[in-house]
Amino acid sequence: MSGSGGSGGSSGARVRVAVLDYGAANMVSISQSLVAAGANAVVAAEPSDLAGADALVVPGVGAAAPAMVHLREQGLLEPLRDWVRAGRPCLGICLGFQLFFDASDEGDAGDAPTLGLLAGRTVALQDAPTLPHIGWNSVEAVRPHPLFAGIPDGSYFYFVHSFAPVPADEGVVVARTTHGRPFVSAVASGSLYGLQFHPEKSADAGQRLLRNFLGLAAGDRPAPGDRPAAEVA
Amino acid sequence: MLARRVIPCLDVANGRVVKGTKFVDLTDEGDPAELAERYAREGADEIVFLDITAAHEGRGTMLEGVRRTASRAFVPLTVGGGVRTVAEMRDVLRAGADKVSFNTAAVADPDLLTGCARKFGSQAVVCAIDARRLPTGAAGSAPAWEVVTHGGRRQTELEAVAWAIRAVELGAGELLVTSMDRDGTRSGFDTELLRAISSQVRVPVIASGGASGPDDFVAAVRDGGADAVLAASIFHRRMHSIASVKAAMAEAGLPVRIVEEAVS
Numbered sequence: 001m002s003g004s005g006g007s008g009g010s011s012g013a014r015v016r017v018a019v020l021d022y023g024a025a026n027m028v029s030i031s032q033s034l035v036a037a038g039a040n041a042v043v044a045a046e047p048s049d050l051a052g053a054d055a056l057v058v059p060g061v062g063a064a065a066p067a068m069v070h071l072r073e074q075g076l077l078e079p080l081r082d083w084v085r086a087g088r089p090c091l092g093i094c095l096g097f098q099l100f101f102d103a104s105d106e107g108d109a110g111d112a113p114t115l116g117l118l119a120g121r122t123v124a125l126q127d128a129p130t131l132p133h134i135g136w137n138s139v140e141a142v143r144p145h146p147l148f149a150g151i152p153d154g155s156y157f158y159f160v161h162s163f164a165p166v167p168a169d170e171g172v173v174v175a176r177t178t179h180g181r182p183f184v185s186a187v188a189s190g191s192l193y194g195l196q197f198h199p200e201k202s203a204d205a206g207q208r209l210l211r212n213f214l215g216l217a218a219g220d221r222p223a224p225g226d227r228p229a230a231e232v233a
Numbered sequence: 234m235l236a237r238r239v240i241p242c243l244d245v246a247n248g249r250v251v252k253g254t255k256f257v258d259l260t261d262e263g264d265p266a267e268l269a270e271r272y273a274r275e276g277a278d279e280i281v282f283l284d285i286t287a288a289h290e291g292r293g294t295m296l297e298g299v300r301r302t303a304s305r306a307f308v309p310l311t312v313g314g315g316v317r318t319v320a321e322m323r324d325v326l327r328a329g330a331d332k333v334s335f336n337t338a339a340v341a342d343p344d345l346l347t348g349c350a351r352k353f354g355s356q357a358v359v360c361a362i363d364a365r366r367l368p369t370g371a372a373g374s375a376p377a378w379e380v381v382t383h384g385g386r387r388q389t390e391l392e393a394v395a396w397a398i399r400a401v402e403l404g405a406g407e408l409l410v411t412s413m414d415r416d417g418t419r420s421g422f423d424t425e426l427l428r429a430i431s432s433q434v435r436v437p438v439i440a441s442g443g444a445s446g447p448d449d450f451v452a453a454v455r456d457g458g459a460d461a462v463l464a465a466s467i468f469h470r471r472m473h474s475i476a477s478v479k480a481a482m483a484e485a486g487l488p489v490r491i492v493e494e495a496v497s
Contacts, residue, residue: 028329032304062354130435132356134406135460136236136278136490156236156490158309160331160356179235201309201331203273204492 015214018044018053020080020096022070023062030059030093033200037210047079055217056083060094060198064104064122064163065112067095077115084117089191089217094161097187097194098122101165118189119168125161127180132162137177139185139197145174147186147193147212155205157185157197164196191216236490237454237482238278238461239475240439241468243268243302245314246286248294252466262469265298269306272468276475276492280306281334281409281463284314285384296328303329311359313409319348326353334409336361337382340389340396343403350404359439360405364393364426365413378426385413397430407437409463415443419467422449427457439463446473447481454487 017039019031027043034041034057044050058080071077084090084100092100104112104122114122125133136156141148157177164183167173175186177196185196193213199206243250243265250268251259262268269280282302284295295314303310312325313334322333339346339360350358363385364378378393397408410430412423422443431438437460440453444464453459467473479489 028300028303028327029307029331032329033307036307130235130437132354132406133235134356134437135238137234200307203276203308206307 014038014040015218016040016042016052016054017057017214017217018042018050018055019057019059020071020076021045022067022074022076027059030057030200033207034210034214037207037214039210039214044076045074047075050079050083055089055091055214056080058090058092058096058099060092060096060098060161062095063106063112064095064098064114065107067099068112068114071099081115081117084115084192087191089213090193091213092192092194093200094196094198097196098163098165100192100194101167104163106163117192118165118172118187118194120166122163122165124163125180125183128162129180132160133179134160136202137179137197139175139177141175142173145186145188146216147174147188147209149208149212151205151208151212156202157195157199157205158201159185159197161196165194234488235460236278236488237459238439239276239450239478239482239489240279240281240311240461240463241268241272241277241475242281242283242441242463242465244283244285244465245295245298246284247291248298250469251285252469266301266305268469269302269310272475273306273308276479276490277306277308278490279309279311279461281311281313282330283334284312286314296324299325299328299330311409313359313361317342317345319345319352322349322353322357326357332357332359332407334359334361335405336363339400339405340380340382340391343399346400346403346405350406355404355406355436358405359407359409360397360400361409361411362393362397362400362430363411363413364423366423366426376425376429378429381413385416393426394429394433398433401434401436405436407439408434409439409441410459412442416441417466418443419445421445422453422457422459422462424452424457427453427459431458431460437461447478450478451482451485451487454482455485 031041099114100117101120138154141153172187172189176182177185187194199209250262309331311332312330317338367377380389380391439461440459441463450462
């Protein structure tokens with residue numbers, strides 16, 4: 001589904017990525033890093049904003065329970081579920097990733113139901129020397145995956161979190177990271193991808209990963225190469 | 234294992250990076266977004282953006298500078314300078330900062346740390362402590378430091394270690410500790426000050442003030458117990474590169490994030 005012929009750009013249209021805005025303070029970094037990675041990023045605060053998007057990014061903010069409330073109030077809960085169930089490309093980051101699972105311990109009552117798109121639940125990091133786990137830590141591959149193409153195993157990515165999901169299906173796990181005990185730092189299931197770290201804050205490794213995601217989202221098209229940071233809002 | 238961080242600091246006045254923190258003889262060192270992008274490419278683990286004018290008239294310029302910087306350097310960004318309320322912190326986060334650093338405002342209104350931590354999480358709240366060594370009394374007495382504010386121009390009654398402990402209790406998730414005795418002197422970090430604080434708190438401590446070369450970074454971590462090390466002019470002036478500092482840290486057995494970059 002590349003653009004029409006003619007004299008336009010020959011490198012193919014930019015992947016259109018909708019970044020779900022459900023109250024996050026920091027939409028700037030995620031949008032700008034996607035643009036730098038070659039995407040056409042739009043902020044999606046209501047269901048109609050998803051129309052025309054090729055891929056969806058669910059960023060992270062705060063705790064699971066209020067995040068679910070925001071998604072419901074903005075009418076985004078079912079569109080998000082429908083999107084993923086239709087097998088369309090979706091990347092969850094940090095809390096956005098945790099929301100994919102059945103439930104989270106990070107709630108006032110210690111039990112917040114979440115999206116239920118992947119089996120498992122989000123629990124506090126075990127035996128962590130410091131909480132939250134903040135900083136650059138290495139991501140160790142469990143299996144090769146195109147999301148990490150061109151990124152050396154053990155590369156450092158930037159983390160800010162106290163909880164992490166425990167998938168019921170070990171088969172979805174792509175990478176682990178150790179802080180105290182090892183936890184799952186990346187998963188992939190079909191076109192659904194989840195990262196516990198922040199690619200938008202992880203310098204070149206993060207940019208490469210986002211380019212890989214865009215490449216996967218665009219089907220068999222190769223990941224776009226380096227592009228200028230483009231317009232600043 | 235978490236990497237020890239190397240952090241270039243941008244002192245920004247009226248939208249431009251300036252040299253030093255002494256408020257005199259300011260020289261223009263460049264555009265903050267451009268410098269931040271360069272440092273991120275060279276392996277900076279984080280960028281600290283300190284608005285040293287911190288005047289309310291300059292708010293728009295400051296936020297625009299933060300926005301431009303966050304749009305070009307895809308590493309964590311800490312912003313300090315003149316943030317006095319929860320609402321102002323929200324504006325800075327919305328402009329693209331990940332953390333906000335409080336200095337004079339936290340001394341004047343310690344509850345600010347609590348209010349901001351409740352609203353945005355303690356991981357986003359940094360307490361910056363400018364400390365000056367007190368004259369020692371009897372021989373052999375332990376060293377002590379007092380907190381100074383307003384860029385070192387004003388004394389407080391606060392003892393630095395006690396203030397550090399209190400700031401963490403109030404909600405600070407990280408401490409940026411600057412030795413005002415060493416700042417700008419290129420005579421090495423005050424590792425005694427760093428150790429006195431890092432041994433008493435469980436949050437990360439960023440060492441600042443006095444960097445002259447890679448060995449100082451190693452000492453700040455190994456002897457001072459710092460989790461991160463910050464410097465300004467040695468990087469701006471290209472006296473040392475982030476890569477050379479990290480290489481020295483790695484050689485000393487410290488975990489650091491090494492990036493292989495095409496030298497340009």
